[in-house]
Amino acid sequence: MPKSHHLVKSEPGTYSFADLMRDEKTVWDGIRNPTARNNLRQMTKGDLVLFYHTGNEKQIVGIAKVVKPAYPDPSADEGDWLALDLAPVKALAKPITLAQIKSDKKLLHLPLVKMSRLSVMPIGPVEFEYIVGKLGGTKL
DNA sequence: GCCAACGTTGGC
DNA sequence: GCCAACGTTGGC
Numbered sequence: 502m503p504k505s506h507h508l509v510k511s512e513p514g515t516y517s518f519a520d521l522m523r524d525e526k527t528v529w530d531g532i533r534n535p536t537a538r539n540n541l542r543q544m545t546k547g548d549l550v551l552f553y554h555t556g557n558e559k560q561i562v563g564i565a566k567v568v569k570p571a572y573p574d575p576s577a578d579e580g581d582w583l584a585l586d587l588a589p590v591k592a593l594a595k596p597i598t599l600a601q602i603k604s605d606k607k608l609l610h611l612p613l614v615k616m617s618r619l620s621v622m623p624i625g626p627v628e629f630e631y632i633v634g635k636l637g638g639t640k641l
Numbered sequence: 642g643c644c645a646a647c648g649t650t651g652g653c
Numbered sequence: 654g655c656c657a658a659c660g661t662t663g664g665c
Contacts, residue, residue: 555663618647618662
């Protein structure tokens, strides 16, 4: 399966990228939205994931990777929900704010802009590279 | 505090 | 099966 790129959101007060760096690995569970769940299902081992902070920050702060693809969410009592395991790759040299994304024609179409409730979404390879490399000033 | 953009629920 | 009302999330 070809590699894909995604973006996940987290409230930094609940679980931040710094927490992921500290833990070295985490279970990404608790997703209760069908669209987000379907996106989780598309992610395979080794896929890179942008890590976005919601709330006061509203910015992409780091890159993570999938270390274990989707499996039934252990935190779900009922229903068809998925979790997966994430590990940190590196923090972005320069975080990219939502305002910056909204003001950039190349990124204006990202689901992040209009579908504010969606917590897991695909990102095209071109956009991913543009965000990480050009805007984020980060080399993988 | 309000609004936008969903998803869910329940009456019909 | 439709859709109005309500709930939720996240941004402004």
